Amino acid sequence: MTGQKARQIDTIEIVIPAKPQFLKIIRSAVNSICEIRKFCREDMNNVILAVDEACSNIIKHAYGKPTNQPIQATIKICDDRFEIHLRDYGKKADSNKIKPRQLDDLRPGGLGVHFIKSVMDEVVYDNTPDKGNLLKLVKIIAKN
Amino acid sequence: MTGQKARQIDTIEIVIPAKPQFLKIIRSAVNSICEIRKFCREDMNNVILAVDEACSNIIKHAYGKPTNQPIQATIKICDDRFEIHLRDYGKKADSNKIKPRQLDDLRPGGLGVHFIKSVMDEVVYDNTPDKGNLLKLVKIIAKN
Amino acid sequence: MELEVFKKNDVAILKISGDVDLYSSPQVRNKILALLAKTQKNLLVNLKDVSYMDSSGVATLVEALQLTNKRGGKLRLYHLGPAIRDVFELSRLDKVFDICETESQALNGIIAE
């Protein structure tokens, strides 16, 4: 188990204007990537959900509304993990405020961050870029 | 009919490594875009086919083989047309050689350019960029 | 995303098809509010052909649940596919909502009232 197999990493980039009607494009691209990598149904649905919620939050919270400014998604394709970086140029996130609500408080909204954190293995909000924010999401894929 | 309605144009970008297994990502993104714009089934299938064939030709002819170098797709979304620009950094195309074979010469291959030219309204191969090639494809969408 | 409204023995059934996301959930919300405004006490929601639902879709249904509760009515969801069921489980709302397998189960007790 000491031998290291050179891991092939391919990178896919998708840029959409930060508008709700274009989220479907990111979802279907992520879907295809999961199919190419033969993720199981549950991993696939979870990854799609987390990416979609994160993009929705960029529209709602970083940009504050639908805009022509971009959401840049960079997806790294490996056998054993799904990694996506989401870049926006909206207002800097206050990482203390990015948290799920208490689930027993029944009210509409406040589920997105909970979904993202429940299904992904790494969730890192980085507001140190020159402009805007970078969100890194990683899902480790179980071998089958 | 003299009043001009400001046309909203949105731009989507997708970059994949020039490898056959990733063509599906471009197809599914184009599919979603056609759905968002409510293209009819035939327009949708035609646009997907032409884009896919053009990307296949970039892998086969511009790069000569699967490679990590990129295929960059820039898609402009309007109500009445589908426009995509495909950029590669492979060897310059000789536009005299980019032509469909005679269809009555029954042999495998040589159909891609025929498909592209049959279904798209504008097909412009531009090899003047500093490096590589730019292919512009336009499909005018009939109002329904 | 498509919305269809049926009536079965005076009970309103909303059938949602396609993706319910940040783009389409406001349309679902408007339709539900309109149905409940029209003196509709109870509402059944058929989710059979929903291919995707995100937190904004769940939030819309939470709002509908609160509205029907307040009016002494019932909201019932039925025919959830595995992907949609997972989203409700993730949100831990699968116990809060009245989730049925079939339409006749969902109608049970509502029609009899």
Added chain:
Amino acid sequence: MELEVFKKNDVAILKISGDVDLYSSPQVRNKILALLAKTQKNLLVNLKDVSYMDSSGVATLVEALQLTNKRGGKLRLYHLGPAIRDVFELSRLDKVFDICETESQALNGIIAE
């Protein structure tokens, strides 16, 4: 893309499912060459579950047609959905190929031989 091989009264049927594109058509080609190498004179191809086919998929079937012709056998395609039918029409090969509606039509005359 998935490939399955069935036998019906000694005739080989290749069922293709999914997308046939630059990535997957070499797999289709290999399977067809292997089937024809195994003394298989005739070949039926069920395209019912093919969701997409590009020129490389058509080229693969052209090659199969030429091979079966050369050996005095028959290649027949059947169950083409509208999208796949369009691709054959675009290539103007819908008249060159023997395209049938159903499996029994495709088997007709081949089994009787």
